[in-house]
Amino acid sequence: MEVMQWIITTDEEGSRIDQFVTKQGEDWSRSMVQQWIKEGQVLVNNKTVKSNYKLNAEDEVEVSVPEAVEPDILPENIPLQVVYEDADVIVINKERGIVVHPAPGHYSGTLVNALMYHCNDLSGINGEKRPGIVHRIDKDTTGLLVxxxxxxxxxxLSRxxxxKSMKREYAAIVxxxxxxxxxxxxxxxxxxxxxxQKMKVTQRNAKDAVTHFxxxxxxxxxTYIHCELETGRTHQIRVHMKYINHVIAGDPKYGKKNTLPIDGQxxxxxxxxxxxxxxxxxxxFKAPLPExxxxLLESLRKIT
Structure with missing residues (x-):
């Protein structure tokens, strides 16, 4: 069991304990954290609290994170848009809404589940939860991956x-x-x-990231733009476009309130x-824009 601790700053004062703790874990859901609070695995100043407890500056928060019990990853008969396939590689045009590999909260319905059903074998370098996965794209990003x-x-392929001999190009509306x-x-x-659960442009514990547009x-x-990745950081294009004040349209995590008819970025x-x-x-390989x-582009052209 992992024990994590924080001291509350003045900026965090007034936050609910369940909201604060949820933000500290990349894959922690609020309902999960609320269950931990009920079970006494979340302490404030060495005492149990309720989920609606309002934090004060200098409060000491301690969370005992239980060991995750992870289910087996099973093949699932999920349709795939196969662009190319041979004995060595498979190229997929991923639809919106599909998570690439299993993670807490997404142990089924992923691209990995589909690939395990479709292929007789996959590489094991990335472990049993990411068989075959060389690179990934976000759940609500569409398009090509190998x-x-x-x-x-x-x-x-990893080399x-x-x-940087593998080239990945994107289209985006910002x-x-x-x-x-x-x-x-x-x-x-x-x-x-x-x-x-978010990434940002920062100098602390960061990796180089370069996007051309x-x-x-x-x-x-x-604006409708073309982007080419020189590096492949998590959420790279989404974070970089936010950094230059041109967030991607429909982005639920980094963007503004969505007023466009698109479900996701x-x-x-x-x-x-x-x-x-x-x-x-x-x-x-090239994949045409999803319908x-x-x-969306056609509707924007009519109001310019």
């Missing part, structure tokens, strides 16, 4: 991610009118200390290029 069917293919026709955002990304089309209050991985791990041929984003 999975490896054996460890040698996985090693080769391409590291040496808030505001981007003035520059093109640009590069070179800003390190790390975990947001105030909300562990080009403007494709401007509208009255939005308007972000699509449209091009993926890599060197085949066995034949050494450069392979490039939802095409419709």
């Amino acid at each position: 999975a490896a069917k054996h460890d040698k293919a996985h090693e080769q 391409q991610l590291q040496d 808030h505001g009118v981007v003035e520059h026709d093109k640009g590069t955002i070179d800003a390190p990304i790390g975990r947001d200390e105030r909300d562990r 080009d403007v494709l089309e401007r509208f009255a209050h939005y 308007a972000l699509h991985a449209h091009t993926l290029s890599f060197i085949h791990p066995m034949t050494q041929e450069r392979m490039t 939802e984003m095409e419709s």
Whole structure:
């Protein structure tokens, strides 16, 4: 059992204990934390409290995190949009709403569950919960990703991610009118200390992150852009666009209140290029914009 401790600052004073604790864990839900509070696993100044307890500055919060009991990851007959497949790799055009790999709260219905059903074997380098997964895209981001069917293919593809020979390009619709026709955002990304479920541009415990962008089309209050990743940090494009005050339209985590007819961020991985791990041929795949984003662009063109 892991024990975690915090001392409340003046900025955090007045927060509910259940809300505060929930923000400290990347995968902690509020209902989960409230159950811990009921079971006495959350203490304030060495005493049990109720979920609605309001924190004071200098309060000492201690959480005894129970060991997670994780279910087996099972194959599931989930339809896949297979763009390419051979004995070594499989390229998928992921739909919106599908989590790539199992995690707390998402042990079924993931891309991994679908791949386990579809493929006879997958690489084991990333462990039993991420078989075959070389890179990932967010749940509500659509588009292309490649999975490896054996460890040698996985090693080769992972090396391409590291040496930047794997190319990943995205289309996005962002808030505001981007003035520059093109640009590069070179800003390190790390975990947001105030909300562990978010990332942010920071110098603390961060990794280098570089995103290149080009403007494709401007509208009255939005811009359609093309992005190319030089690095692959968690939520990289979403965080970088927020950093330059052009948050991605429909982004529920980093964006403004969604007033557009799209369920989730308007972000699509449209091009993926890599060197085949066995034949050494450069392979490039493209996925058209999902209908939802095409419709959104058409509606924006009518009001410009």
